[in-house]
Amino acid sequence: xxxxxxxxxxxxxxxxxxxxxxxxxxxxxxxxxxxxxxxxxxxxxxxxxxxxxxxxxxxxxxxxxxxxxxxxxxxxxxxxxxxxxxxxxxxxxxxxxxxxxxxxxxxxxxxxxxxxxxxxxxxxxxxxxxxxxxxxxxxxxxxxxxxxxxxxxxxxxxxxxxxxxxxxxxxxxxxxxxxxxxxxxxxxxxxxxxxxxxxxxxxxxxxxxxxxxxxxxxxxxxxxxxxxxxxxxxxxxxxxxxxxxxxxxxxxxxxxxxxxxxxxxxxxxxxxxxxxxxxxxxxxxxxxxxxxxxxxxxxxxxxxxxxxxxxxxxxxxxxxxxxxxxxxxxxxxxxxxxxxxxxxxxxxxxxxxxxxxxxxxxxxxxxxxxxxxxx
Amino acid sequence: xxxxxxxxxxxxxxxxxxxxxxxxxxxxxxxxxxxxxxxxxxxxxxxxxxxxxxxxxxxxxxxxxxxxxxxxxxxxxxxx
Numbered sequence: 001x002x003x004x005x006x007x008x009x010x011x012x013x014x015x016x017x018x019x020x021x022x023x024x025x026x027x028x029x030x031x032x033x034x035x036x037x038x039x040x041x042x043x044x045x046x047x048x049x050x051x052x053x054x055x056x057x058x059x060x061x062x063x064x065x066x067x068x069x070x071x072x073x074x075x076x077x078x079x080x081x082x083x084x085x086x087x088x089x090x091x092x093x094x095x096x097x098x099x100x101x102x103x104x105x106x107x108x109x110x111x112x113x114x115x116x117x118x119x120x121x122x123x124x125x126x127x128x129x130x131x132x133x134x135x136x137x138x139x140x141x142x143x144x145x146x147x148x149x150x151x152x153x154x155x156x157x158x159x160x161x162x163x164x165x166x167x168x169x170x171x172x173x174x175x176x177x178x179x180x181x182x183x184x185x186x187x188x189x190x191x192x193x194x195x196x197x198x199x200x201x202x203x204x205x206x207x208x209x210x211x212x213x214x215x216x217x218x219x220x221x222x223x224x225x226x227x228x229x230x231x232x233x234x235x236x237x238x239x240x241x242x243x244x245x246x247x248x249x250x251x252x253x254x255x256x257x258x259x260x261x262x263x264x265x266x267x268x269x270x271x272x273x274x275x276x277x278x279x280x281x282x283x284x285x286x287x288x289x290x291x292x293x294x295x296x297x298x299x300x301x302x303x304x305x306x307x308x309x310x311x312x313x314x315x316x317x318x319x320x321x322x323x324x325x326x327x328x329x330x331x332x333x334x335x336x337x338x339x340x341x342x343x344x345x346x347x348x349x350x351x352x353x354x355x356x357x358x359x360x361x362x363x364x365x366x367x368x369x370x371x372x373x374x375x
Numbered sequence: 376x377x378x379x380x381x382x383x384x385x386x387x388x389x390x391x392x393x394x395x396x397x398x399x400x401x402x403x404x405x406x407x408x409x410x411x412x413x414x415x416x417x418x419x420x421x422x423x424x425x426x427x428x429x430x431x432x433x434x435x436x437x438x439x440x441x442x443x444x445x446x447x448x449x450x451x452x453x454x455x
Contacts, residue, residue: 149398186425212432229433288392
């Protein structure tokens with residue numbers, strides 16, 4: 001029996017575990033997860049817009065895993081790649097032959113001075129606070145800013161701008177609200193080929209935007225956000241995407257770069273320097289593509305296939321081609337879909353009802369399809 | 376004349392793609408003192424337009440852009 005230990009019970013870790021359980025009789029599979037609850041993170045934004053209840057976005061990880069996968073609810077403290085062991089907070093340790101690190105990203109709002117004056121929607125708690133603030137909002141300037149790159153789900157901040165437009169239109173106060181989007185890059189949207197489309201959508205909706213705005217600090221008292229570039233923008237309500245880093249244990253294990261991300265081969269998903277024994281997938285890698293559930297989903301299939309090959313004594317041959325797919329809600333029952341990989345940038349997508357429905361559908365079918373590796 | 380420039384911090388962003396090199400430069404600008412010169416190495420051709428635009432917007436000084444085999448070198452002086 002080969003011992004496969006998977007750190008993280010999110011979308012990536014769960015898919016690797018379930019695929020291996022299905023294909024590799026000779027693998028002894030353990031998933032370690034801090035909470036034992038699996039979150040559907042793309043739903044958090046809808047909590048802020050009062051279209052989803054937070055409790056609907058969590059399920060017991062145990063119920064999503066195949067029976068022969070062991071679930072350990074504990075916090076990873078450190079990985080020792082020499083001893084091939086994972087140390088847990090409870091004092092236990094797990095030995096492995098193959099290790100998959102799918103520990104995700106953590107939020108670090110405290111890195112932006114004055115962040116107390118800002119909202120975000122990257123956790124259910126923060127989304128609920130934003131929901132309250134939006135319910136009480138009667139007019140003024142809503143500013144959306146990005147606290148650091150990379151962050152999870154690159155389209156989400158632009159999506160929130162569109163959903164704000166939709167929310168205030170429905171409430172009949174759109175004319176009393178200015179929506180101002182601050183992009184850290186020289187364009188409004190991170191994906192270059194899609195940026196003109198998003199800019200057009202912003203123009204149509206009357207969403208203002210400023211480029212090259214990298215947040216330096218927030219003055220919560222005066223309600224002004226300041227940039228590294230020397231600009232200052234006043235706000236009545238500020239949505240600030242918090243800075244992100246890789247999970248703490250990876251840093252504590254000496255596996256990360258300066259930003260807290262794990263240097264990972266973009267094709268094999270092996271952790272550099274630990275080829276053949278350690279893989280990393282999802283938000284925690286340093287691969288320069290979208291940090292998104294779909295990325296983790298496609299990466300998980302590659303890693304599961306390659307570990308299954310090693311377990312049966314074959315050579316691993318699967319390679320990740322950088323495939324990502326996502327739906328974005330542009331409000332007013334319109335959406336866009338994007339598909340891309342390392343060699344094919346996304347083509348500018350048309351805004352349509354079809355892709356909005358695609359998003360609605362995946363939000364509903366996620367639990368049946370994705371973690372159980374049926375999609 | 377360029378040889379006289381004292382580089383206070385060199386940032387090697389070769390192999391990373393947009394927005395990697397810009398983010399690496401931002402990190403260095405945050406760390407360094409006013410007057411310091413930062414050298415940024417980037418193999419991403421997008422940097423050729425993005426970096427000068429950002430330097431102009433942020434009111435720093437682009438001292439030179441040198442083209443090397445497979446990468447470009449941007450010398451940026453932090454002005455404020």
